[in-house]
Amino acid sequence: MAGVRKREWGGLEDEVMQRLHEQEHAVSARELQRTFSEPVPAYTTVMTALTRLESKGRVERIGDSPRKISFRPLRSSEEEASETMTSALEQATDRRAALLAFAGNLADDDVAALMDAFGEATAHE
Amino acid sequence: MLLLAFALLGTAITLAVLCPRLFAAGRWHLFHPRAALTVWFGTFGVGVVTAFSGIALGIVSVESLRHAIPHTPGVTVSAAVWVAAGIAGLALAFVFTFSGSLQSLRPASHSHAVAYAREEHVGFTLVRFHSETPEAYAVPGRRPEIFVSSSMEQLLSAPQLQAVLAHEFAHLRHQHGLAMRIAQINALFLPGIRASRAFERATRLQIELAADDAAARQVGAAHLANALLVLAAATQDVAMTLRAERLSRKRWPAPGRRRVPQGLQAASQLR
Numbered sequence: 001m002a003g004v005r006k007r008e009w010g011g012l013e014d015e016v017m018q019r020l021h022e023q024e025h026a027v028s029a030r031e032l033q034r035t036f037s038e039p040v041p042a043y044t045t046v047m048t049a050l051t052r053l054e055s056k057g058r059v060e061r062i063g064d065s066p067r068k069i070s071f072r073p074l075r076s077s078e079e080e081a082s083e084t085m086t087s088a089l090e091q092a093t094d095r096r097a098a099l100l101a102f103a104g105n106l107a108d109d110d111v112a113a114l115m116d117a118f119g120e121a122t123a124h125e
Numbered sequence: 126m127l128l129l130a131f132a133l134l135g136t137a138i139t140l141a142v143l144c145p146r147l148f149a150a151g152r153w154h155l156f157h158p159r160a161a162l163t164v165w166f167g168t169f170g171v172g173v174v175t176a177f178s179g180i181a182l183g184i185v186s187v188e189s190l191r192h193a194i195p196h197t198p199g200v201t202v203s204a205a206v207w208v209a210a211g212i213a214g215l216a217l218a219f220v221f222t223f224s225g226s227l228q229s230l231r232p233a234s235h236s237h238a239v240a241y242a243r244e245e246h247v248g249f250t251l252v253r254f255h256s257e258t259p260e261a262y263a264v265p266g267r268r269p270e271i272f273v274s275s276s277m278e279q280l281l282s283a284p285q286l287q288a289v290l291a292h293e294f295a296h297l298r299h300q301h302g303l304a305m306r307i308a309q310i311n312a313l314f315l316p317g318i319r320a321s322r323a324f325e326r327a328t329r330l331q332i333e334l335a336a337d338d339a340a341a342r343q344v345g346a347a348h349l350a351n352a353l354l355v356l357a358a359a360t361q362d363v364a365m366t367l368r369a370e371r372l373s374r375k376r377w378p379a380p381g382r383r384r385v386p387q388g389l390q391a392a393s394q395l396r
Contacts, residue, residue: 100262100263100265100293100296100297100301100302100305100332100336101260101261101262102260102261102262102289102292102293102356103260103356103360103362103364103365104260104362105329105333106329106330106333106364107326107329109326110326110329110330110333110364111363111364111367113155113330114155114330114364114367114368114371115363115367117152117155117367117371118155118367118370118371118374119367
């Protein structure tokens with residue numbers, strides 16, 4: 001039977017990054033695992049997420065000996081946020097989603113229709 | 126059966142000709158944008174189903190006629206069916222190729238924006254970014270996001286900002302991005318047709334007004350109207366002044382009946 005998904009796709013990586021940013025120094029996968037509250041991911045799951053983040057250039061691996069490997073983020077959380085925003089916008093373009101702005105969506109003929117209906121009052125002001 | 130096929134196609138054409146005139150008449154659609162959207166998309170759905178049913182029935186009846194009378198010009202009929210299928214295939218290929226270049230609702234000014242915070246809320250992620258332009262926009266998707274610029278936060282009071290977020294949240298919640306995309310693809314399929322242009326135009330205007338109404342009901346029409354007026358003064362955008370004026374002409378529920386969505390309640394703590 002398939003297990004129940006506890007997080008969204010990519011959710012663990014985001015959480016790992018958030019917890020790494022909260023640490024003052026580089027931490028091992030085991031130490032990082034201890035910072036999780038329920039549901040606590042398995043050690044191997046944390047390690048997989050860290051390896052993926054390393055291949056994406058978001059995390060740096062420190063130490064040669066397998067017992068002393070620790071990890072630290074390559075960018076600050078502010079830089080990460082900036083990066084994430086750019087990716088979100090690129091993704092939005094990729095998935096051809098419309099961005100719905102608060103202002104500036106209406107075309108000239110839409111504004112003309114509004115002007116016909118409500119223009120008198122605004123002209124008097 | 127062939128007569129029924131012609132009747133269905135005739136109905137679809139009649140709907141396409143009459144609806145833009147009927148639905149755009151008067152000002153009712155400016156005061157009731159949600160109802161107008163429902164009517165437009167309902168009629169669009171009926172029109173599409175009717176047209177495709179007519180075409181399918183036409184092909185079936187012509188084919189059955191060919192089998193019943195073997196000496197009819199079968200080659201011509203078969204060729205017509207294949208040509209029709211080819212045209213449909215080309216149209217689909219055209220849409221899939223060019224739908225990426227559809228007019229985007231994305232504003233151009235954020236290209237150098239730098240985000241400084243991402244906050245998870247119920248139903249969306251709020252991304253706050255540095256920009257001198259007062260702007261906010263929603264990005265639909267599996268993990269929907271609302272972007273708000275620092276300039277927008279500085280210009281508006283907390284309730285006004287909440288009203289802006291409620292407007293963007295309404296876009297996400299009511300699938301306005303999808304509605305706009307359907308209208309754009311329809312216009313791409315039927316270029317130069319008055320009905321398809323009218324449908325796209327109506328959708329663009331009605332989703333904005335419907336989002337305004339949703340925000341006004343949840344947060345308060347006065348807060349949204351004030352936000353629109355502040356932004357209109359800052360950007361010289363007359364459309365926002367007119368949207369504010371429209372809000373002032375409608376009647377709204379008493380403050381006690383407002384229901385701010387859970388995800389937006391935390392937004393009042395911004396700034």
